[in-house]
Amino acid sequence: MKKILSLVLAIVMVATMALTFSSCGKKTDWENIQEKGKFVCGYTLYAPMNYYEVEGDKTSAFIGFDTELATLVAQKLGVDIEFQEIVWGNKYVELNTNTIDCIWNGFTSNSKDDDGIERSEKVDFTYAYLDNKQCVVVKADRLAEFTSAASLAGKKATAESGSAGETFAKDSGATVEGVDAQINTFKEIKAGSVDFAVIDILLAQNQVGKGDYSDLAIVETIDIDPEVYSIGCRKGSDFDEKINEALVELLNEGKVEELAAKYNVHVTDSLMALKTAK
Amino acid sequence: MTFWQVTLNLLEGFKMTCSIFALTLVLALPLGLIISFGSMSRFKPLKAVVKVFVWIIRGVPLMLQLFIVFYLPGFLFGTPLFSRFVATIIAFSINYACYFSEIYRAGIEAIPRGQIEAGQVLGMTKFQIFTRITLMQVIKRIVPPMGNEIITLVKDTxxxxxxxxxxxxxVAExxxxxxxxxxxxxxxxFYLVFVGALTLLFGWLEKKMSYYKV
Known part of the structure; x- marks a missing residue:
């Protein structure tokens, strides 16, 4: 009896501890980040947003449009930045368990997940900062089969799980097998396990036609609605406002356009409109 | 990238594979023995708790255990308790300790009761009986099943x-x-070379342990 009692008491003790832990730390995100002196930025490897540069034989610096922009924003905010690779399908889990502070990786903000819920209801987005589009990638010798969006129905597709491309592929009537990163879609097409992939055009333009992917091609005749990238913060966070402030400052200094030119991407008109010309 | 550069990059990742493997082994081998004592305990409540624990750990996919150890603290307390690497070691060690414990138990229970009684007659303490009579025979008997689990561990990393x-x-992805x-x-x-080396090692160990053979 005594043993059972002590066991029950032990459980109660652990539960109380858990409660005290969870009730403290009611500080806002920004206060927590200031306290830590850094924020953790979740990404997946994705050229031209976050990737390692290849110099001849060696991989070296971690670069990309988002990498450099996030670093500039961190400097503006006076905190350090830590880049943490994530599995894209787990992005909301990572964010909500506080293992990362923001999702900053070509995150399409004006799109629904496949549960039909707008992404903006799940995370707090910053200003839309880049234009993007999804595109269809196929084996080059099968290009002729893919003429219009209607030709996708009934085919087998792949896309990154939890991506805007996955939602598009499902909506077009294809059966979709999700993979855990956009770059993994290429090996599916090459292996012939799927007929086409839907990925971000910025990535596709960067990779398709190169190296092992030289026999792949982008289907130019299928035009998918344009979309925009934003940075995702926790729902109810105040960190997105901080990022917005920093973004506008960087915009006014001309840094954002400079980066966009370097990586050959297009800054959204809505962000450019916030520029207060001097 | 050249073949050589790719090899160097992969070796970098292989270091991590080896760290997970080695740390898990170092922690799970003794932990497994402790768990096996629990599951053989004559104190019924302890035995029941340990059996249920082993059932849960062996009954839930290791991948899910990784998610639980890494993400659950963040859900409950708002901040993650462990780094990704530490969470991995915790999940792997506990999981493998449970499998090891059953192998230990099989080895220990296979020792004929008469040998332990003989030890008692000779006036040996419980500890002496375990270390000098039981353990020496257990180790050689469990080498093949342990080898099996350890090779599985290499690939589970x-x-x-x-x-x-x-x-x-x-890294390759x-x-x-x-x-x-x-x-x-x-x-x-890389996996084949590693497992090949382990296979040779276990073969050698088995030969080395052929003591008590007449």
Whole structure:
């Protein structure tokens, strides 16, 4: 009896501890980040947003449009930045368990997940900062089969799980097998396990036609609605406002356009409109 | 990238594979023995708790255990308790300790009761009986099943990439961003060499342990 009692008491003790832990730390995100002196930025490897540069034989610096922009924003905010690779399908889990502070990786903000819920209801987005589009990638010798969006129905597709491309592929009537990163879609097409992939055009333009992917091609005749990238913060966070402030400052200094030119991407008109010309 | 550069990159990931392997082994081997004592305990409540624990750990996929150890503290307390690597080691150690404990138990219970009674007659303490009579025979008997589990562990380390621990397969997958796919298949060589070495080691151990043979 005594043993059972002590066991029950032990459980109660652990539960109380858990409660005290969870009730403290009611500080806002920004206060927590200031306290830590850094924020953790979740990404997946994705050229031209976050990737390692290849110099001849060696991989070296971690670069990309988002990498450099996030670093500039961190400097503006006076905190350090830590880049943490994530599995894209787990992005909301990572964010909500506080293992990362923001999702900053070509995150399409004006799109629904496949549960039909707008992404903006799940995370707090910053200003839309880049234009993007999804595109269809196929084996080059099968290009002729893919003429219009209607030709996708009934085919087998792949896309990154939890991506805007996955939602598009499902909506077009294809059966979709999700993979855990956009770059993994290429090996599916090459292996012939799927007929086409839907990925971000910025990535596709960067990779398709190169190296092992030289026999792949982008289907130019299928035009998918344009979309925009934003940075995702926790729902109810105040960190997105901080990022917005920093973004506008960087915009006014001309840094954002400079980066966009370097990586050959297009800054959204809505962000450019916030520029207060001097 | 050249073959040599790819090899160097993969070796970097293979280091992580080896760290997970070695740390898990170092922690799980003794922990497994403790768990096996629990599951053989004559104190019924303890035995029941340990049995249920082993049932849960062996009954839930290791991949899910990785998610639980890494993400659950963040859900409950708002901040993650462990780094990705530490979470991996915790999940792997506990999981493997449970499998090891059953192997230990099989080994220990296979020792004839008469030998222990003989030890008691000779006036040996419980500790002496265990270390001098039981353990010496257990070790040699469990080498083949342990070898089996340990070889499985080498390959299970690949699971750690679900919480982004950058082990060798993860490194190979990341290289696909440079438009090369073959490193992914090339990783097999590393596993084969490692498991080959372990197989030789266990073969040698078995020979070495053929004491008590008439």
């Amino acid at each position: 690949a699971l750690a990439r679900v919480i982004i621990v950058v082990e060798i397969i993860k 990341e290289m696909m961003a440079y438009a090369i796919i073959w490193p992914l298949f090339y990783t097999a060589v």
